[in-house]
Structure formats: structure tokens, C-alpha cells
């Protein structure tokens with residue numbers, strides 16, 4: 095089950111769409127959950143062209159009823175839930191001073207409440223069969239300042255939930271891990287005004303140790319690993335998928351960034 099398995103329209107692929115596609119390539123039957131059914135439908139088509147199995151389920155995961163219904167649909171359609179990928183997220187820019195209370199509530203609802211509710215109804219299904227893997231798509235914004243107070247708080251909360259749930263449900267055979275994507279290029283990012291210029295693309299690349307662009311596929315590959323039995327002894331970790339951005343000081347990268355022609 096992948097939440098936010100559609101992708102903001104545009105070129106490229108979002109992390110939920112890529113995760114669902116890679117899981118399907120590995121043999122998973124995937125329930126594609128999204129607020130916008132037509133976006134998840136695009137993902138289903140992509141998976142089916144490759145010979146995979148997927149179904150679409152439209153739900154608002156900020157609502158308990160939506161999450162309860164999606165878990166029921168997964169169990170009714172595929173028999174159980176082996177893997178939950180909590181991928182829904184929405185960037186929210188603003189400092190503690192200028193962000194409105196409404197924007198704070200909305201960012202926490204979309205980025206954190208959805209995780210709480212999806213897990214609330216999924217964990218009992220996994221616990222009943224003594225196995226399961228949950229992968230939370232967080233962000234480097236949980237670990238580094240970047241002017242997104244509510245988004246950062248929500249993603250930080252996700253990392254706290256990751257270790258808490260890994261503890262609380264480890265003896266039930268459930269592994270819980272997180273991924274912290276870095277400056278990847280997805281349709282959602284490219285839909286933000288000012289993000290599509292060559293200069294900004296180069297900034298995203300040169301900020302990382304590898305100096306290359308990252309995409310939703312890089313996150314999807316990491317999701318499939320953490321979800322799989324290859325990761326059977328890995329739980330409670332946060333895996334950065336970020337070209338090493340979290341491993342370096344900004345000072346060391348300055349020469350690469352300053353070399354980008356404006």
C-alpha cells in the first residue's frame with residue numbers, strides 16, 4: 095500500500111509513483127492510494143504496461159475514515175498488507191513568525207496526521223500475521239533548517255514516529271524505517287515557480303557530493319530495499335537519499351556552487 099501513489103502532473107516522476115512502480119517490479123501487488131484518483135490511475139497504467147499488478151483507491155488520508163477504508167480495500171483486494179509506504183507530503187514555506195495558524199494546521203495534517211492514521215489502521219493487520227514493513231518518506235528538512243517551519247516539524251515528527259513505532263511494534267515482527275530525500279527533482283518541485291531554471295537545477299545538483307541530479311526513482315529504489323526481506327534486520331533507521339548533502343558542511347561545497355554560471 096502506497097499513500098500519495100499518484101504524482102503532481104508534469105515531467106518526471108514523484109517518489110510515491112516511483113516507489114509503487116519499483117515495488118510492482120519486485121512482484122508486489124500494490125494498492126495505489128491518492129486523493130486524486132486520476133493521478134493514481136496514471137501510476138496504475140505505468141505498472142500494468144510493465145506487467146505488474148495494481149489497483150487504485152481514492153481516499154483523503156487526513157481523515158480516519160479514508161485510512162480505515164484504504165486498509166480494508168487492501169485486505170479485501172490482496173488479502174493482507176505486507177508493506178505500507180507513507181509518502182503523502184506537501185511543502186509549506188514560512189518561518190515561525192510569518193506562517194499562519196491555518197497553514198501550520200494544514201501542513202501538520204497532510205505531512206504527519208496522514209502517517210498517524212495510515213499506521214493506526216495498518217499496524218493491527220500486520221501485527222495479526224506477525225510481519226510487516228513500514229517506510230516513511232520524510233525529508234532532509236527534518237534535519238537541516240531551510241525556512242519551512244511546519245513542514246520541518248512534521249517531517250521531524252515522522253522521524254520520531256519511526257523510532258517510536260519501531261520500538262512499539264518490533265516484537266510483532268513489524269519494521270519501521272524512514273527515508274530522507276534530499277534536493278531531488280520531481281514534478282511537484284518543478285511546479286513551484288522559480289524551480290525550473292537551469293541555474294536552480296544546477297544548484298540542486300552541486301549541493302550534493304556526487305554533483306548529479308536525483309529523482310523519484312532514487313527514492314523508489316531505497317523504498318523497495320527497506321520494504322524487502324533483504325532489510326529484515328534493519329528497523330528504526332533514517333536513510334538519507336540525498337547525494338550526501340547531510341554529510342558535508344556548506345563551506346566545503348561553496349566552490350562547486352560558486353562555479354555555477356548565473
Ligand SMILES: NC(=O)c1ccc[n+]([C@@H]2O[C@H](COP(=O)([O-])OP(=O)(O)OC[C@H]3O[C@@H](n4cnc5c(N)ncnc54)[C@H](O)[C@@H]3O)[C@@H](O)[C@H]2O)c1
Nearest residue numbers: 098100101102108109128129154155182183233275280282
Ligand atoms: N520532491 C522533493 O524534492 C522531496 C524532497 C524531500 C521529501 N519529499 C517528500 O516526498 C514525498 C512525495 O513528494 P513528491 O514530490 O513525489 O510529491 P507529489 O505531489 O508528486 O505526490 C504526492 C501525492 O500525494 C497526494 N496527496 C496529497 N494529499 C493527500 C491526501 N490528503 N490523501 C491522499 N493523497 C494525498 C497528491 O495528490 C500527490 O499525488 C512527500 O512526502 C515529500 O514531502 C520530496
